[in-house]
Amino acid sequence: MTKTLHIIGGGMAGSEAAWQAANAGVPVVIHEMRPKVETFAHRTGNLAEMVCSNSFRSDDDEQNAVGLLHWEMRAADGLIMATADKHKLPAGGALAVDRDPFAQSVTEALLDHPLISVSYEEIAELPTDGHWIIATGPLTSGTLGEAIAAETGADALAFFDAIAPIVYADSINMDVAWRQSRYDKGDTEEEQKAYLNCPMTKDQYEAFIDALLTSDKTEFHEGETAKYFDGCLPIEVMADRGRETLRFGPMKPVGLTNPHAPDDKPYAVVQLRRDNALGTLYNIVGFQTKMKYGAQTSVFKMIPGLEDANFARLGGIHRNTFINSPTLLDDQMRLKSKPHIRFAGQITGVEGYVESAAMGLLAGRMAAAEILGTTLSEVPQTTAMGALIKHITGGAEAKTFQPMNVNFGLFPPVEGLKGGRRGRKDRYKAYTDRAKLDWADWLA
Known part of the structure; x- marks a missing residue:
């Protein structure tokens, strides 16, 4: 048997x-x-x-x-x-x-x-x-x-793993955001426009970084020794490593052209990726966070195009054992x-x-x-x-x-x-x- x-x-x-x-x-x-x-x-x-x-x-x-x-x-x-x-x-x-x-x-x-x-x-x-x-x-x-x-x-052993927030698509301002995959990558037009992009000027980026660094964040119990996994760092941790870190990570502005202002090169870009087949939900790419819920809504609404964003799920962080x-x-x-x-x-x-x-x-x-x-x-x-x-x-x-x-x-x-x-x-x-x-x- x-x-x-x-x-x-x-x-x-x-x-x-x-x-x-x-x-x-x-x-x-x-x-x-x-x-x-x-x-x-x-x-x-x-x-x-x-x-x-x-x-x-x-x-x-x-x-x-x-x-x-x-x-x-x-x-x-x-x-x-x-x-x-x-x-x-x-x-x-x-x-x-x-x-x-x-x-x-x-x-x-x-x-x-x-x-x-x-x-x-x-x-x-x-x-x-x-x-x-x-x-x-x-x-x-x-x-x-x-x-x-x-x-x-x-x-x-253990490290901290973070979750990115999800936004309702109908709350994204498409007069500001636009659809484009970086470098127009993809075999079809749908693939080439798979991401939503929200542009930032230098002043907007600097204000966003300031808000990230001073926001209320989840505090861990005394004695908590787990580390972050480098492939899933909270954005506040990246920002704390240097003000330009996010511009060379999830907010890099390369390979993208804003059709609303084609002659203006964004200083930074926040990308959102479709999260369901209906196209009603988008997750903010690379925006894992340990900010408290109240701080998340106020900070993320500083992103151009997300001023009136409604969140289907806010980000979070949890202990990950191995x-x-x-x-x-x-x-x-x-x-x-x-x-x-x-x-x-x-x-x-x-x-x-x-x-x-x-x-x-x-x-x-x-x-x-x-x-x-x-x-x-x-x-x-x-x-x-x-x-x-x-x-x-x-x-x-x-x-x-x-x-x-x-x-x-x-x-x-x-x-x-x-x-x-x-x-x-x-x-x-x-x-x-x-x-x-x-x-x-x-x-x-």
């Missing part, structure tokens, strides 16, 4: 792990505490709910490492990528999705699978036997987090002290929806193979999947381990290619060509 795989957590990683294992013929039970136990960030009881951005980032599988990861997951019949493609929204060269239908579709696909069931309950202790994957993500419950910390003999995977996990993603337990997703120290789902994909396949009496061969480090799993299971320096997005710096160099910015395009293409061949071979 085939043994059952139990997965704690129904987010990106848990959902993908369940799909992969069930498609290999292994019965799966997903243990999800929502909606019985709520979290700060979630709004529904759906599986794979997106709580921060609605973007899977670049879909370029020849020049971008996360785009390559998209390609690898599609080649492996990944549920998350297939569903994202089904609910894709215009976003220039990025893959953005309509978040609520996306999560609903993932939930329906999993519940419709004959080998998958969902048990809505909180798991508070580490299981003592069986086959388990812990994929509880950034909002692992306090009781389970304490159990993990007790088992590993060390406090869980384990020191390089010291705790083996190359099969198993907890060394309890090898019947695997970890997957953001709790392993990868950052981003796609990276989390990718580690779920691998964990699900590895667990299924073990249950069926085999062992998967090592994932080539030349692939995006292999580069990520190598990083978290021994490639990273344990003493300074921090969450990591997939990037070409994790890949072994391609022999015969020289470095430098001039050769970067050829180098990235060589990375992706090699990865696709090696990933196809591994899947086969």
